[in-house]
Amino acid sequence: MGTPAVDVTVIIPVYNTVDYLSACLDSLVGQTIGHERLEVVAVDDGSTDGSGELLEKYAASYSGVVRVFHQENSGGPARPCNAGLEHATGRYVFFLGSDDYLALDALERLVQRADQWQADVVVPVAEGVNGRHVDQRLFGSEHPDLAYPGTLLPYSLSNTKLYRRDLVVEHGLRYPLDLRVGSDQPFTLAALRAARRIGVLGAPTAYFAVKRTDDSNISYNIDWPTRLADLTAVVEHLCEIEPEGDDRDALLVRHFSWEFDKLITRDLPQLSDEDGAGLVAALAVLAERYLTEGVRRRLIVPRRIRWHHVVAGDLAAVRASSEEAPPIGQLLVDAGGAFRRLPGFRDGLPDDLFAIPQGAITPWTKSIETDATVRLDGHTITLIAETTTLDPASAQHARLTLSPVNEGGEPREALDLPPADGPPVLASAPVTIDADGAVRAEIDLAPFVERGIRRAGLRLRFETDGRTIDRPIRVPVSAVSEVATPSRKLTVTVTSSTENRVLVDVAVPRTLARRAAGRLRREFGRLGSN
Numbered sequence: 001m002g003t004p005a006v007d008v009t010v011i012i013p014v015y016n017t018v019d020y021l022s023a024c025l026d027s028l029v030g031q032t033i034g035h036e037r038l039e040v041v042a043v044d045d046g047s048t049d050g051s052g053e054l055l056e057k058y059a060a061s062y063s064g065v066v067r068v069f070h071q072e073n074s075g076g077p078a079r080p081c082n083a084g085l086e087h088a089t090g091r092y093v094f095f096l097g098s099d100d101y102l103a104l105d106a107l108e109r110l111v112q113r114a115d116q117w118q119a120d121v122v123v124p125v126a127e128g129v130n131g132r133h134v135d136q137r138l139f140g141s142e143h144p145d146l147a148y149p150g151t152l153l154p155y156s157l158s159n160t161k162l163y164r165r166d167l168v169v170e171h172g173l174r175y176p177l178d179l180r181v182g183s184d185q186p187f188t189l190a191a192l193r194a195a196r197r198i199g200v201l202g203a204p205t206a207y208f209a210v211k212r213t214d215d216s217n218i219s220y221n222i223d224w225p226t227r228l229a230d231l232t233a234v235v236e237h238l239c240e241i242e243p244e245g246d247d248r249d250a251l252l253v254r255h256f257s258w259e260f261d262k263l264i265t266r267d268l269p270q271l272s273d274e275d276g277a278g279l280v281a282a283l284a285v286l287a288e289r290y291l292t293e294g295v296r297r298r299l300i301v302p303r304r305i306r307w308h309h310v311v312a313g314d315l316a317a318v319r320a321s322s323e324e325a326p327p328i329g330q331l332l333v334d335a336g337g338a339f340r341r342l343p344g345f346r347d348g349l350p351d352d353l354f355a356i357p358q359g360a361i362t363p364w365t366k367s368i369e370t371d372a373t374v375r376l377d378g379h380t381i382t383l384i385a386e387t388t389t390l391d392p393a394s395a396q397h398a399r400l401t402l403s404p405v406n407e408g409g410e411p412r413e414a415l416d417l418p419p420a421d422g423p424p425v426l427a428s429a430p431v432t433i434d435a436d437g438a439v440r441a442e443i444d445l446a447p448f449v450e451r452g453i454r455r456a457g458l459r460l461r462f463e464t465d466g467r468t469i470d471r472p473i474r475v476p477v478s479a480v481s482e483v484a485t486p487s488r489k490l491t492v493t494v495t496s497s498t499e500n501r502v503l504v505d506v507a508v509p510r511t512l513a514r515r516a517a518g519r520l521r522r523e524f525g526r527l528g529s530n
Contacts, residue, residue, distance in 0.1 A: 007037040007111050008092045008162070011084030013077040015045040018054055020099035020210060025058050027101035029065060033108040040066045041087050042098075043080035046073030051098070078175035078183035081159070085174065088165060095159040095184070099210045106206035110162040113201055117144040120195035122162040124206035132211030142202025148192050149247050151359070154254040159184035160207055163191055170194075182234035189241050189251070224267045224279055231259045232286060239290070249294030256295055257303055260286065264306060265322045273315065280318055283310050298357055301340040302326050305353050330437070331356070331364035332391040333398065333462045338469060340364075341391055358467065359416050364389045365471040368439055368460060374502055376479035376494045379446045381458065381504070383473065385439040397463055398431040400441035402448055402456040402504060403470070411457025411472040411501040422468030426456050445492055449506045450485040458494075458502035474500040 010028055014021065028040050040062075044052040055068040069083060081095060092111060096102065106124060114122045123146075128134040138152045146153065167173070171194045175183045192198060222230075235255055242248045263283065268276050287310060296304060302321065309317035330341040338361055339345065339354040356364075372385035383400055390398075403423045406412050412423065427448040431441040448456070462469040479494045483506075493505045 006039045006090045007033065008039075008094055008107050009084075009088035009090035009165070010038070010040045010094045010096050010107070011081060011088060012040065012042045012096050012098050013045060013080035013084065014042055014047060014051050014055060014098040015073065015077075015080075016047050016049045016051055017098040017212075018047070018049045018051045020212065021051055021054050023101050024096065024098050025055075025066070027104065028096070029058070029062050030104050031102070031107045032105045033111065035062070035065045037111075038065060038107065039088075039090060041084045042066065042068050043083045044068060044070045045077070045080045046071065074177075076180055076183060078177050078179065081175045081184075081187075082177075085168060091165060092162050093165050093168060094162050096207075097160065097209065099212055100160070101208050101210070103204065103206050103208070109206060110201055113142075113144075113199055114162055114164065117197060117199045119144070119197040119199040120164045120167045121191055121197075122199040122201055123156060124161070124201045125203055126160065126207035126209055127205045128211065129208050130211040130213065132209050134209050138200060139203070141200075143200040144197075146198045146200055148195070148198060149250045151250070153192060153198070154251045155258075157185040157188045157254070159188050160209070161188065161191075167191060167194060176237055179230070179233055179237065181230045185234055186237040186241060189238055193241065224263055224271075225282070227267075228260075228263060228279075228282055228286070231255070234259075235290060246294060249292055249298065252290055252292075252295050253298040256287075256291060256307065257299060261303055261306070264310070264318060268319060268322055276319070277315050280310055280313060280315050284313060287311050297355075300360060301342065301354055301356065305342070305344070305349070308349070308353055328363060328389060330389050330391040331361070331394060333394040333464055333469070334396070335465055337464050337466050338462065361416055361469055362414060362471075365414065365460060365462075365469065367437075368471075369474045369500075372439075372473070372475050374458065374473065374475045374477040374494065376477075376481050376492065378481055379444060379449075379483040379492070381443045381445060381494060383439065383441045383458070383475075386436075388433070388437040388439055390433050390437050390439060392433045392435055392437075394462065395431050395433040398433070399425070399428040399461045399463070400431055400443055400473075401425045401429075401459045401461045401470075402427040402443065403459050403461075405455050405457050405503070409455060410498055411459065411503065414471040415468070417468050417470075419463060419466070419468050422461070422463070422470055423459075425461070426451070426453055428461070431460070445483050445504070446485055448504075449483050449490050449492060450487065454506050456504045458504060472501040475502055476500050477502055 031038055042055050044055055052070055059066045059068045092114060110122050110124060125139045126134045135155050138156050173187055173190050175187045242251055268279055287307060291307060306321040309321055326342055332339045332341050338356045340356050345354050367389040368385045371387055375382045403425055427443055429441050429443040431439060433439050458473045460471050460473060476496045477494055481492055483490050483492050491507050495503050497503045
């Protein structure tokens with residue numbers, strides 16, 4: 001019988017990171033998963049700072065766990081990563097930057113979850129060290145089966161994940177050797193597309209991504225033409241893997257929001273008008289190829305406006321759009337949709353540049369809770385919010401509503417849906433919004449309680465021809481009153497539930513319940529004596 005495969009092979013491409021390498025390797029040899037379940041394959045890519053010698057010391061101290069391979073410098077991480085894959089024997093492989101490190105229980109948790117979920121890829125919670133930025137939106141909670149591409153996986157194309165090695169072998173996954181930067185993106189994309197299940201490991205943090213003090217791990221300390229060419233080459237590889245369509249659009253929005261957009265916000269302000277015009281013209285060519293309507297629609301409003309000016313070749317407007325972050329602006333909801341009211345809105349620019357993408361409207365609707373109060377006066381619920389980011393004209397499309405709760409008895413989360421998919425409305429009232437954004441609305445509860453409904457959530461709802469925006473009101477409140485209807489008198493309780501979501505509960509007063517029970521007992525007694 002052969003030697004059983006270890007559970008996980010950690011592959012480390014190494015080039016001149018001696019100041020960080022000990023912390024990286026110590027985090028591996030101290031893993032709680034145990035040495036018998038772990039192998040470390042470190043590939044030294046022609047280091048000249050003593051990194052190769054340090055690797056050999058660890059290999060000698062941890063024989064059977066750490067293996068080291070040396071090769072001539074290849075100019076990037078792709079070739080050493082591929083070499084690591086050739087030597088890996090674990091059921092899973094994990095890629096670790098040689099200047100980064102892991103929590104000591106990271107691999108044990110990753111492998112346990114991958115086995116439990118039968119996942120082909122598991123993403124660890126990561127955070128930056130020394131000021132390195134790591135997008136945190138994917139890490140809100142643990143997820144055993146995340147749909148590809150979704151809205152957040154395109155922002156997680158680094159290779160620092162756990163991969164089932166059978167997946168890598170079956171699909172022949174390797175890093176492209178012609179990319180100077182970003183060679184992990186095509187590898188990761190191919191793995192995500194091929195994976196039968198993708199999991200996200202929950203907190204606490206498992207991966208620590210380190211920014212070097214000399215910024216030498218930043219790949220973009222090069223001139224803009226070279227960087228644009230490198231980034232374009234990455235996108236070309238991604239588009240060879242992901243065919244045209246909605247999934248590709250969801251993928252490329254990341255590049256137009258991040259990598260390409262940095263050329264405008266970071267590089268353009270430093271360029272002369274002549275060089276700036278060259279950059280804008282080059283970006284316009286790129287946009288013609290890849291900035292589809294599906295990508296454009298997903299961009300947040302300021303970036304959409306910026307790329308509109310790029311395509312138009314308007315250098316002055318592009319410069320102006322990159323100089324400072326715009327204010328949030330007011331939310332205007334009208335028959336045409338939901339818009340972010342910024343300078344230029346309905347003043348020469350197309351409305352669709354200002355349309356808020358579906359699912360991105362929370363900052364505006366959440367503003368109603370900043371200083372809001374909810375009162376219960378007899379049979380009337382009153383909502384008052386003194387300061388919001390709502391345009392007064394939006395009141396024509398706004399309602400304060402009572403809507404059904406979910407199976408757990410709680411108000412549902414915020415929704416941004418096509419009109420037909422919005423939750424049913426049990427009761428509603430018009431909303432007024434004054435010039436300062438102050439909101440007021442009142443709901444008469446009498447018709448609602450007469451319907452015999454026992455629990456509902458208080459919500460703010462906007463409706464247009466194209467979407468329904470519906471958000472639970474989150475305000476601390478506790479109040480009780482009695483409501484008389486034509487047929488009975490009921491007790492109404494307004495309370496704050498989970499995350500301060502406002503609940504309305506209706507119940508028969510206990511005195512009335514006792515009277516009803518007494519009548520039933522007397523009636524049954526009378527029938528029994530006959």
